[in-house]
Amino acid sequence: MYSEKVMDHFSNPRNVGEVENASGVGTVGNPACGDIMKLSIKVENDVIQDVKFKTFGCGAAIATSSMVTELVKGKTLDEAERISNATVAEALDGLPPVKMHCSNLAADALHAAIEDFKKKAGK
Amino acid sequence: MKKIYFDHNATTPVDPEVLDAMLPFLKEEFGNPSSIHWAGRNSRKAIEEGRDKVCRLLNCANLELIFTSSGTEGDNHAIKGVAYAKKEKGNHIITTKVEHPAVLNTCKHLAKDGFETTYLDVDSDGMIDLEVLKAAITPKTILISIMYANNETGVILPIKEIGDIAKARDVTFHTDAVQAAGKIPLDAQKLNVDLLTISGHKLYGPKGTGALFAKRGVRLVPLIHGGHHDRNRRGGTENVAGIAGLGKAAEIAMRDMEKESAQLSTLRNRIEKGLAEKIPHIKVNGHADKRLPNTANISFEFVEGESLLLNLDMKGIAASSGSACTSGSLEPSHVLLAMGLTHEMSHGSVRFSLGKSNTAGDVEYLIEIMPAIVERMRSMSPLYAGAK
Numbered sequence: 024m025y026s027e028k029v030m031d032h033f034s035n036p037r038n039v040g041e042v043e044n045a046s047g048v049g050t051v052g053n054p055a056c057g058d059i060m061k062l063s064i065k066v067e068n069d070v071i072q073d074v075k076f077k078t079f080g081c082g083a084a085i086a087t088s089s090m091v092t093e094l095v096k097g098k099t100l101d102e103a104e105r106i107s108n109a110t111v112a113e114a115l116d117g118l119p120p121v122k123m124h125c126s127n128l129a130a131d132a133l134h135a136a137i138e139d140f141k142k143k144a145g146k
Numbered sequence: 147m148k149k150i151y152f153d154h155n156a157t158t159p160v161d162p163e164v165l166d167a168m169l170p171f172l173k174e175e176f177g178n179p180s181s182i183h184w185a186g187r188n189s190r191k192a193i194e195e196g197r198d199k200v201c202r203l204l205n206c207a208n209l210e211l212i213f214t215s216s217g218t219e220g221d222n223h224a225i226k227g228v229a230y231a232k233k234e235k236g237n238h239i240i241t242t243k244v245e246h247p248a249v250l251n252t253c254k255h256l257a258k259d260g261f262e263t264t265y266l267d268v269d270s271d272g273m274i275d276l277e278v279l280k281a282a283i284t285p286k287t288i289l290i291s292i293m294y295a296n297n298e299t300g301v302i303l304p305i306k307e308i309g310d311i312a313k314a315r316d317v318t319f320h321t322d323a324v325q326a327a328g329k330i331p332l333d334a335q336k337l338n339v340d341l342l343t344i345s346g347h348k349l350y351g352p353k354g355t356g357a358l359f360a361k362r363g364v365r366l367v368p369l370i371h372g373g374h375h376d377r378n379r380r381g382g383t384e385n386v387a388g389i390a391g392l393g394k395a396a397e398i399a400m401r402d403m404e405k406e407s408a409q410l411s412t413l414r415n416r417i418e419k420g421l422a423e424k425i426p427h428i429k430v431n432g433h434a435d436k437r438l439p440n441t442a443n444i445s446f447e448f449v450e451g452e453s454l455l456l457n458l459d460m461k462g463i464a465a466s467s468g469s470a471c472t473s474g475s476l477e478p479s480h481v482l483l484a485m486g487l488t489h490e491m492s493h494g495s496v497r498f499s500l501g502k503s504n505t506a507g508d509v510e511y512l513i514e515i516m517p518a519i520v521e522r523m524r525s526m527s528p529l530y531a532g533a534k
Contacts, residue, residue: 025456033456039526050528054489057450057478061528077528079490081452085526 026116029086036085038092040075047143049135051128058084058125062091062132066140069100076132083118083126087111091129100137106130147462150508154348154501155297155325155441156466160391161350161502167394168352171387179384180373189386196393203396204342204359205333212358212376213389217324217345218248219369220358221291223380224320224341225252227366228289229261232318236286239263240317242274242303243484245293249322250480253291266292270486271433272301276311283315290319294326294342298481298497299432300441302330309338318364324348324356328399329407329438340364346388350502351395355388410500411439413509417498418442420513425520431482431495440500445482445491448530449523454496457519463512467496490529 025033045063052058058080065073074096076088091111095103108130112118118127151159171192177185179193197208204211214220229239239253243265253263264282266274274292283290290312295302305321312319320341323332328349334342341364346355360366360379372381418430427447446454451467458465467479478492487495498512524530 030456033453034460036526041531054493055478057489057493059528077526077531079448079527079529080450082456084450085453 024119025082025086026118028090028115029082029118032086032089032115033082036076036089038075038089038096039077041077042073042075045136047136047138047140049132049137049139051131051135052080052084054079056125057081058128060084060088060128060132062088062129062136064095064133064136064140066100066144071095071098071100071103074133074136076129081122081126083122084128086115087118087127087129088132090114091133095133100140103133103137106133148511150463150511151503152463152465152498152500152508152512155300155497155499157347157353158350158501159503160347160352161395161398163398164351164391164394168387168391171390175386179386180375189384192386192390193384196389196391199393199397200344200357203327203332203400204344204357205335206359207362209377210334210359210362212360212379213384213392214343214356214358214380215354215385216356217246217322217343217348220324220343220345220356221246221248221320221322222252223358223366223369224343224360225249225289225291226256226369228318228320228341228364229256229259230367231365232288233261236284236288237261238284238286238288240266240279240282240287240290240292242266242268242292244268244272244296244298244301244481245291246297246322246324249291249293262286268484271436272296272299272431272481272485273433273436274303276304276307279308280311280315283311283317287315287317290317292319292321294321294323294332294337295330295438296432296481297325298479298495299443299485300325300438300499301432302326302436302438305337305339312340313338325438328395328403329440331403334359334361341366346392346395349395349399352388352391355385355392357392406502407439410504413500413504413506414440414442414498416506416509417512418444420509421516424513424517428520429491431485431487442498442500443482443495444498445487445495446520446523447491447494448527449520450493451495453523454494454519457523458496458516461515461519463515465496465498 042063046066179189327344342359347353482492
């Protein structure tokens with residue numbers, strides 16, 4: 024039911040963990056729906072230098088978390104803000120329809136982390 | 147890669163003896179069992195032999211059995227059939243929060259026709275309180291429908307005691323015995339039930355088969371109107387091969403149940419003990435003793451069930467979970483939530499349901515590979531970090 028790319032990111036997730044002295048942290052999801060994603064970013068000169076995730080959730084939740092970290096590393100904040108949940112799903116060659124809403128939250132976690140950074144930086 | 151099947155509560159493979167019993171009726175013996183000529187006679191004989199065998203498993207009379215296409219049909223027939231037959235008497239049904247969707251959604255549907263359903267709570271072991279059941283019965287109560295054994299946890303409910311209560315209060319009693327059939331004895335007389343549902347593919351019979359026991363005197367409005375089949379209770383030309391297979395499966399179940407049950411509970415207990423010794427923060431769900439011999443339902447804290455199932459699948463092990471993502475719904479297991487588990491623990495459950503083909507080697511392989519899988523998923527979980 025999952026694409027090869029999803030299974031690849033699920034089996035070998037990229038950038039698992041927490042960035043030390045993170046510039047911003049975003050957490051989305053809740054236990055009721057079964058997915059919780061926590062994304063931390065390191066920002067220097069408006070560029071995302073480092074990004075890591077921790078996720079409680081199904082295969083799709085873990086794969087989208089992993090994919091968003093790949094998509095966003097080295098990108099400017101402006102570029103990162105343009106990444107949507109749909110972008111992430113597309114980069115994984117799609118998700119099963121039932122997963123599109125429940126487990127496709129990785130871009131939301133990214134945007135929450137960027138917002139957290141901006142608040143801390145007083146921007 | 148070695149393939150290990152630990153999902154027998156989902157479905158079982160067709161027993162080779164069952165297949166042999168079916169094949170003639172998919173080949174040369176094609177007759178319509180309702181025909182009086184030579185072509186029909188052998189088909190009729192096969193149905194009646196199948197009926198005898200299923201009736202022996204249920205300890206009931208031949209007239210008391212209706213063949214169905216599935217457990218779901220049996221549940222629908224029992225519940226709707228009684229509701230519509232007794233609607234002059236009342237409109238109240240009692241069931242539990244942990245039933246299979248075949249029961250829950252049938253009761254939900256009947257609400258549109260003015261029927262009201264009480265869904266009984268269960269305790270943390272998955273048991274109902276018989277005093278609460280008694281108190282829930284009103285003069286309007288026409289039906290109690292409570293499962294014999296739960297599909298997710300294997301918890302066995304006190305069917306005989308419920309039957310006694312129903313009888314004393316003159317309420318019709320149906321039990322969904324789909325998971326119990328073939329695993330524990332199913333004596334309709336001793337259990338004191340009016341209606342009982344079984345499904346073929348849970349006991350090494352073919353998919354698309356099942357039976358409903360309806361005690362003599364129980365009035366049922368048919369679900370499928372048609373010809374005179376099964377004494378006008380279920381229209382449609384009989385699934386001859388399926389019935390022959392179901393009969394054979396029932397015969398084998400009666401023959402092997404005791405021995406198999408002892409073997410499976412040994413393996414199941416080894417899984418629970420072996421995993422608990424190696425993996426911290428796990429919980430076995432369901433009553434310790436009143437449980438099917440083959441079912442282990444285990445919550446792995448801090449991780450989600452589907453991600454564990456995907457990892458197990460990559461290692462050749464088929465298991466299942468009541469968790470959101472597998473079933474395609476957003477809700478975690480309604481059974482585990484009803485037992486008071488948190489959403490996280492409900493999402494983190496995996497069901498291992500054993501069967502004939504499983505060996506001690508299969509179980510040891512699971513115990514060997516599972517700790518690393520759980521540790522890998524926990525190392526990625528934000529909940530685990532918080533708990534350390």
